[in-house]
Amino acid sequence: MSVPRSRVLDLIKAQCQVFATIYNPEGVRMGNKILRQRLKGPAMASYYPRKLASVKDVKREFGPILATWDEAEEDRFEYIDELKQRGKSNPKKKTGPPAEKPGKKR
Numbered sequence: 001m002s003v004p005r006s007r008v009l010d011l012i013k014a015q016c017q018v019f020a021t022i023y024n025p026e027g028v029r030m031g032n033k034i035l036r037q038r039l040k041g042p043a044m045a046s047y048y049p050r051k052l053a054s055v056k057d058v059k060r061e062f063g064p065i066l067a068t069w070d071e072a073e074e075d076r077f078e079y080i081d082e083l084k085q086r087g088k089s090n091p092k093k094k095t096g097p098p099a100e101k102p103g104k105k106r
Helices: 005-019 032-036 041-047 055-065 071-086
Strands: none
Touching: none
């Protein structure tokens, strides 16, 4: 002897009200399982150490008032100058409008 479906759904509905769960008789995917999980943001944020102030931050804050020396930036400029002397640096960017090539018509 089987129980009518409407009666089983009423039982499930009452069960959901008592235990504070979602009533979903059709089994539609709603994402409740994911939304119930704890947030991962605070755990991930605490995993990485806090960022300390860098030379760029100090320069931005105090500007020309304070003379600072960024060794990494100076090394980078020196490396770029070496590349330029050997002819291996980035090409110069074009400044004017594009010149028309002879023989091509639009």
